[in-house]
Amino acid sequence: MSLNKFDPxxxxxxxxxxxxxxxxxxxxxxxxxxxxxxxxxxLRVKTDLRHRLVTQAAAVPTRRLxxxxxxxxxxxxxxILAALIWSLRSENPPTAAATQDTELIxxxxxxxxxxxxxxxxxxxxxxxxxxxxxxxxxxxxxxxxAYTLTAPATATFSLGTASSSSIAEPPEEILGTFxxxxxxxxxxxxxxxxxxxxxxxxxxxxxxxxxxxLAVRLERETADGPVVINLSDxxxxxxxxWLDQIWxxxxxxxxxxxxxxxxxxxxxxxxxxxxxxADVQLLIAAPGWExxxxxxxxxxxxxxxxxxxxRGEGVLTFIFTTExxxxxxxxxxxxxxxxxxxxxxxxxxxxRALIQQxxxxxxxxxxxxxxxxxxxxFISVSPESGATIREGDTIIVTVGYELYAAVEGSVxxxxxxxEWNGVSPPINSLGGQSIxxxxxxxxxxxxxxxxxxxxxxxxxxxxxxxxxxxxxxxxQTQQRVEVTLDEMPWRxxxxxxxxxxxxxxxxxxxxxxxxxxxxxxxxxxxxxxxxSAAGMMPITFTVRLAYQLATRDAEEGTIMIWVAAAPxxxxxxxxxxxxxxxxxxxxxxxxxxxxxxxxxxxxxRQPRRYQLMFSFNKVDDPASLFWIxxxxxWEFRP
Amino acid sequence: MVKTEEERLVEQAKxxxxxxxxxxxxxIDQIHTYIFRQINDDALAQDITAAAFEKALRNLHRxxxxxxxxxxxxxxxxxxxxxxxxxxxxxxxPLRGWMLSSLNVEKTTEIREQQNHVQQAIKKLPxxxxxxxxxxFYEELSSAEVAEVLGCSTANVYVRLHRALTRLRQxxxxxxxxxxxxxxxxNYVSE
Numbered sequence: 077m078s079l080n081k082f083d084p085x086x087x088x089x090x091x092x093x094x095x096x097x098x099x100x101x102x103x104x105x106x107x108x109x110x111x112x113x114x115x116x117x118x119l120r121v122k123t124d125l126r127h128r129l130v131t132q133a134a135a136v137p138t139r140r141l142x143x144x145x146x147x148x149x150x151x152x153x154x155x156i157l158a159a160l161i162w163s164l165r166s167e168n169p170p171t172a173a174a175t176q177d178t179e180l181i182x183x184x185x186x187x188x189x190x191x192x193x194x195x196x197x198x199x200x201x202x203x204x205x206x207x208x209x210x211x212x213x214x215x216x217x218x219x220x221x222a223y224t225l226t227a228p229a230t231a232t233f234s235l236g237t238a239s240s241s242s243i244a245e246p247p248e249e250i251l252g253t254f255x256x257x258x259x260x261x262x263x264x265x266x267x268x269x270x271x272x273x274x275x276x277x278x279x280x281x282x283x284x285x286x287x288x289x290l291a292v293r294l295e296r297e298t299a300d301g302p303v304v305i306n307l308s309d310x311x312x313x314x315x316x317x318w319l320d321q322i323w324x325x326x327x328x329x330x331x332x333x334x335x336x337x338x339x340x341x342x343x344x345x346x347x348x349x350x351x352x353x354a355d356v357q358l359l360i361a362a363p364g365w366e367x368x369x370x371x372x373x374x375x376x377x378x379x380x381x382x383x384x385x386x387r388g389e390g391v392l393t394f395i396f397t398t399e400x401x402x403x404x405x406x407x408x409x410x411x412x413x414x415x416x417x418x419x420x421x422x423x424x425x426x427x428r429a430l431i432q433q434x435x436x437x438x439x440x441x442x443x444x445x446x447x448x449x450x451x452x453x454f455i456s457v458s459p460e461s462g463a464t465i466r467e468g469d470t471i472i473v474t475v476g477y478e479l480y481a482a483v484e485g486s487v488x489x490x491x492x493x494x495e496w497n498g499v500s501p502p503i504n505s506l507g508g509q510s511i512x513x514x515x516x517x518x519x520x521x522x523x524x525x526x527x528x529x530x531x532x533x534x535x536x537x538x539x540x541x542x543x544x545x546x547x548x549x550x551x552q553t554q555q556r557v558e559v560t561l562d563e564m565p566w567r568x569x570x571x572x573x574x575x576x577x578x579x580x581x582x583x584x585x586x587x588x589x590x591x592x593x594x595x596x597x598x599x600x601x602x603x604x605x606x607x608s609a610a611g612m613m614p615i616t617f618t619v620r621l622a623y624q625l626a627t628r629d630a631e632e633g634t635i636m637i638w639v640a641a642a643p644x645x646x647x648x649x650x651x652x653x654x655x656x657x658x659x660x661x662x663x664x665x666x667x668x669x670x671x672x673x674x675x676x677x678x679x680x681r682q683p684r685r686y687q688l689m690f691s692f693n694k695v696d697d698p699a700s701l702f703w704i705x706x707x708x709x710w711e712f713r714p
Numbered sequence: 715m716v717k718t719e720e721e722r723l724v725e726q727a728k729x730x731x732x733x734x735x736x737x738x739x740x741x742i743d744q745i746h747t748y749i750f751r752q753i754n755d756d757a758l759a760q761d762i763t764a765a766a767f768e769k770a771l772r773n774l775h776r777x778x779x780x781x782x783x784x785x786x787x788x789x790x791x792x793x794x795x796x797x798x799x800x801x802x803x804x805x806x807x808p809l810r811g812w813m814l815s816s817l818n819v820e821k822t823t824e825i826r827e828q829q830n831h832v833q834q835a836i837k838k839l840p841x842x843x844x845x846x847x848x849x850x851f852y853e854e855l856s857s858a859e860v861a862e863v864l865g866c867s868t869a870n871v872y873v874r875l876h877r878a879l880t881r882l883r884q885x886x887x888x889x890x891x892x893x894x895x896x897x898x899x900x901n902y903v904s905e
Contacts, residue, residue, distance in 0.1 A: 103882060
């Protein structure tokens with residue numbers, strides 16, 4: 077094998093060509109060859125989803141039209157509102173005229189830079205400011221450069237991109253090159269204003285994944301060649317907020333009013349320039365909140381519905397109800413503020429956050445009501461306490477809860493063996509549901525499908541349990557609050573576990589056309605009983621069969637009773653009964669015990685469903701006659 | 715340039731709901747299988763599949779055929795959706811123990827029986843390795859399509875695939891019975 081350096085391109089081309097001449101390619105070929113089958117969606121789910129999607133698709137053109145009509149109407153309304161607000165309020169929103177003025181967005185922290193081999197005072201440059209203004213859909217970056225020159229120099233303004241998580245050299249785009257002064261300049265404080273126009277789409281597009289670095293690079297020719305001085309030592313990040321803005325106009329209750337259970341009305345102004353459309357969403361948050369939506373630290377009720385906006389400026393009024401004060405206090409602490417997000421769908425379907433900001437200057441004190449303990453209780457249980465339940469029974473449980481110490485939660489139900497003597501009683505999970513914090517109730521409806529995990533005997537009792545889980549607001553990871561109901565008085569009595577519900581006097585007639593007319597095997601009766609002990613119990617069967625062997629070419633036949641795995645009917649290598657019968661009619665009664673611990677090896681002994689199968693064949697010819705498989709409701713689990 | 719049948723169907727789907735339905739029929743099981751293979755959770759896989767197709771429908775007008783197949787575009791949406799949902803689901807991790815304690819062994823055993831050793835070994839790989847193997851070999855995407863889904867270069871896909879396959883071989887090597895055939899074939903190849 078060659079030890080040459082790995083060449084991904086060369087290896088990749090061999091992979092794509094289907095070559096198999098090295099171990100990894102060989103493994104690749106095997107993976108392609110032995111790939112597992114697809115896992116289709118359940119048909120009902122698939123059909124429902126298709127219907128929903130196709131219906132949605134049909135509604136899109138109309139919705140778009142409605143949307144634009146609504147947008148036009150809204151725009152007209154907003155213009156009127158904006159005019160009113162302009163005339164009534166002293167705190168005016170930015171206007172188109174204002175946005176065309178430059179606004180200071182940052183001062184670049186550069187000290188005087190002394191070129192190579194230059195004496196202090198002889199030459200220095202300093203980049204004072206970067207300003208931006210918005211003109212239509214363009215972002216203009218304006219720099220002010222103060223310099224002292226004794227010789228002509230070239231200034232290069234570079235706009236580069238760099239991934240915040242990458243150590244790679246950022247690619248640069250040179251926005252402009254300028255010669256500073258045709259003649260030597262010595263006056264300190266000369267200013268050079270340079271304006272660049274950047275397509276906001278580029279800026280915005282990069283914003284999601286990258287930071288932008290704006291740097292000024294100065295070059296000066298010396299006897300040794302060009303000397304380069306980078307005036308921006310610190311990465312300078314352009315943010316989309318400079319293009320898109322949301323500002324607070326007013327709110328009811330007014331900032332400073334203690335919050336209680338109340339309706340919030342908030343009026344915001346917005347400007348969207350970096351994308352054609354976006355959704356604006358407002359939420360109650362702790363001052364200083366910076367997390368993104370869905371981080372799990374946000375209130376679930378104190379969030380407005382998303383409001384679609386299109387490119388331009390406008391005013392939005394949000395009306396929504398806050399959480400309970402107690403819950404808000406748990407969530408946010410002593411004060412609440414407003415946070416806003418402006419999200420826009422990207423080309424590839426991902427959502428990009430154009431704005432995530434809090435209005436921390438506007439705050440509402442939260443009256444710290446005593447936080448009640450989290451609670452969980454059963455409201456109703458069906459069937460009633462004490463009833464007998466079996467696999468296949470439907471159980472409906474309604475659980476009430478109060479959850480304040482968490483921002484997300486869920487309730488889970490389980491059955492537990494109530495008569496277990498050791499530690500960790502066996503449990504049977506019944507399922508769980510997510511809940512909204514606060515006070516509420518949740519209903520469970522489930523079918524009991526597997527009681528064997530309780531390892532209980534006939535007549536023993538099981539207890540219903542509910543557990544409440546929540547994630548604490550102060551811990552995003554895995555903090556949980558747990559409440560377990562230890563003594564739920566609902567007990568499961570007279571549980572029949574492991575016993576097949578066998579129906580006596582059922583006759584099964586084989587329908588195999590290959591069997592000689594008149595040959596039949598009828599299962600007349602099956603009785604079964606579990607013997608003892610927790611865990612996998614031996615089951616003793618008593619079976620009565622009526623048979624009639626009518627073949628002319630055999631004087632004797634063999635009736636065998638097997639154990640098969642349900643529901644697929646795969647036959648396990650275990651014959652429980654093998655009886656030879658003579659031609660003609662007769663009754664065969666057999667009593668036998670199936671003991672998984674004894675009869676099956678470990679792999680086959682895992683708790684699972686079984687069924688009995690019957691074979692009837694001519695002696696020495698196992699394939700000669702027929703098999704009988706019992707109906708599904710005759711399956712059993714030891 | 716002559717449009718492919720699928721390209722025409724995608725263009726048609728932007729106007730005709732039933733055409734989107736045909737795209738749905740074509741890819742629904744594929745996408746669902748991909749998601750299920752990554753997260754091994756039926757209910758969650760169904761949710762994510764539905765969300766991915768809804769997102770695809772909403773953004774279909776943005777999709778333009780520029781050398782990237784529609785399938786790769788769909789996989790990318792599904793992947794993004796899956797990542798977002800899994801971030802949220804991390805919160806539920808503490809529940810897993812409680813749930814698992816009550817799962818009967820039957821289910822585990824059945825799953826184990828259904829999977830061959832190679833698939834079990836793939837499940838043990840880091841998610842980055844598992845993902846690239848599933849996309850390239852099980853989902854039958856080309857290397858260029860995998861690059862599109864993962865948002866990286868084709869060369870990077872090759873590097874990741876090579877690394878993943880090397881790790882998979884190491885994983886399989888712990889099960890000597892599984893690799894017997896492979897080893898024999900490798901010996902044959904190297905001779």
